[in-house]
Amino acid sequence: MKNADNKIDRAEDYSAATKLLMSWNCPLLITHANPDGDALGCIVGLKTMLKSAGRDSIAAVYEDPSQHQRSLTGVDEVYVIKGKEDPVFSKVDGVVVMDTCAIAQLFPVADWLKAESVPRIVLDHHSTRDLPADLHLIDTTASSATLMLYRWAKSAGWDISGQAALSIFEGMATDTGWFRFSNTSPEALRAAADLIELGVNLDETNQRIYNQDPASLLRFSAMALSGLELHDNDSIALLCVTEQMTKDAKVTPDDTGYVVNSPLSVASVGVSALLVDWGKSVIKCSFRSKGGIDVAKLAATFGGGGHARAAGARIEAPLEEAKAMILKCIQEQKDTTPKCSE
Ligand SMILES: [Mn+2]
Incomplete structure (x- = not known):
């Protein structure tokens, strides 16, 4: 092979x-x-x-x-x-x-x-x-x-x-x-x-x-977005979701992924990361980018994979630690991205 x-x-x-x-x-x-x-x-x-x-x-x-x-x-x-x-x-x-x-x-x-x-x-x-x-x-x-x-x-x-x-x-x-x-x-x-x-x-x-979502997904979305963090002049969006939130909103783990796209509708946001905390210090991450940041590279840093604009990884660390690592990685990649329009 x-x-x-x-x-x-x-x-x-x-x-x-x-x-x-x-x-x-x-x-x-x-x-x-x-x-x-x-x-x-x-x-x-x-x-x-x-x-x-x-x-x-x-x-x-x-x-x-x-x-x-x-x-x-x-x-x-x-x-x-x-x-x-x-x-x-x-x-x-x-x-x-x-x-x-x-x-x-x-x-x-x-x-x-x-x-x-x-x-x-x-x-x-x-x-x-x-x-x-x-x-x-x-x-x-x-x-x-x-x-x-x-x-x-x-x-x-x-x-x-x-x-x-x-x-x-x-x-x-x-x-x-x-x-x-x-x-x-x-x-x-x-x-x-x-x-x-x-x-x-x-x-x-x-x-x-499309447009067939149950109301529970909208409720879940509202919960996830209530904890939204925007960093670096509103260019990096971080969303964190816990197992308890999925239980409260009555959604399945598979339903959690789609909220990661929401922040990209904002003009200043270039990259969005969703961290799902399933307990036991395993964080499931989804990354989306408008193109300036290569999220396949970002995911690969944590042993994951995907495309330049959509990727994912599993991080074994407590939520706050995982969040800090992701933010740092995005910021480091941003620094080396050639600037064309700023
Ligand atoms: Mn595919």
Whole structure:
């Protein structure tokens, strides 16, 4: 098994991946913990296409999907791996890891992947990579992992209609902020147009994914924002959330992530960090940036990973200590960022 470069997605790489995947009887399709629309779109989309091709596979996550995640197509049917001793590990003969290549994001499957020499394919568009694989499909310029899955499907000749089209579309749309973020490429828009021709209903999909939040999320948001800290002339936003707040607002841990985006709607805010304190001195951090600060670098400082504008990490430290470390790291990175418009 080997580690990967920044771009491995020539036509022959996709054919080799298809050949390897088709040599397995029952692949396990997995993604990062706390999966977003792109992650879930990958595992559900690939499972659907393999099913159409008459092949078995198991698409799996590590926690019961939240209500928000369940608004995505097919997520109700994904298997939930319950810990390191889950019987699924003895059933599968290959693994496809999608939308991540960071071991830290694969808990609780990480230990099994490290211990077993089960063959594996990685399909990813992130720049953080420490998971060795037999075959990597990597394109850090791809707007989403589902766009890479679309390329793979085209190369393999899989049936992309129906639910597969919807899964791939949902992944592409959510990872690009409904085709608004800077990662929206002409290729992503062309693929989206193809998927609409294949039956994706734009308005239905938009209504189903957005503006469907329960009132509890708004209450949680109000709690989280009440503790907002703004530093360095309102350019750095820090939000802290505790387990108790999620209980008081009656939201699930998976529902906590989205508040990190709120501060970015403020003109002066360039970077936003959300720290979720689950007790036992483990702080789950989400970082978002408008582009001036590379939050993938920031997350990597703490053993995490992600993109330049969206990343995450787990820090083992008390909340106040974690907060101070993050603030210091952001300030240090800011100092070395070339100034263009100030
Ligand atoms: Mn993604």
